[in-house]
Amino acid sequence: MIRINLLPFRAARTKENIRRQVSVFLLSMILLLVILVMINFRLGGKVDTLETELANIREDINRYEEKAEQVDVIENKLEELKTKIKIVKELKENREAPPLLLAEITELVVPRRMQIKKMTYTRSSLGIEGIAMDNETVAVFMKRLEGSEKIANVELGSARQTTEYDVEMKSFGINCNLADLSAGANEKAKK
Secondary structure, three states, X not given: OOOOOOHHHHHHHHHHHHHHHHHHHHHHHHHHHHHHHHHHHXXXXXXXXXXXXXXXXXXXHHHHHHHHHHHHHXXXXXXXXXXXHHHHHHHHXXXXXXXXXXXXXXXXXXXXXXXXXXXXXXXXXXXXXXXXXXXXXXXXXXXXXXXXXXXXXXXXXXXXXXEEOOEEEEEEEEEEEEOOHHHHXXXXXXX
8 A cells, every 4th residue: 555645735734724714814804994994984974973963953052042032031021011001901991080089079078168188099098188167077078978989988087176277177087998990980981
């Protein structure tokens, strides 16, 4: 039998396998590096795109914040206008009530026996200060006030002796609660 020495062939084959494995490894590493560089460029592009979108969103937020501030200012002005309109409406509704009350009180005064010096009017009360010839005149005036539809409650606040126009007189103060005057004024306005 013939013997063939295959050892150099095997060593050459082993070297060739090692070379092939090293080249496959190096090519794999180069391919992996190229893939990583491409992924890096793609991600960098996405980051740039996202940063641009973020800057645009921040600009939009600033614009919308300015508009929101303008809306707040407009809403505040609208609330002020609503309040003013409400006040004007109330004034229109109640503008005839005080003159009507004053006209009625002038009809209730006892002529030549008394004089009203001061009237204090609020929506629900009326204060009257004046002078009269005597206590009986003050009592007659108070009875007349009690008989009025516009006046609900009459109380004598003060009464004292005073000298006016060189005559001894009675100084008085009367407090009254008022009925709803706007309803009466609205009814007269409708007639």
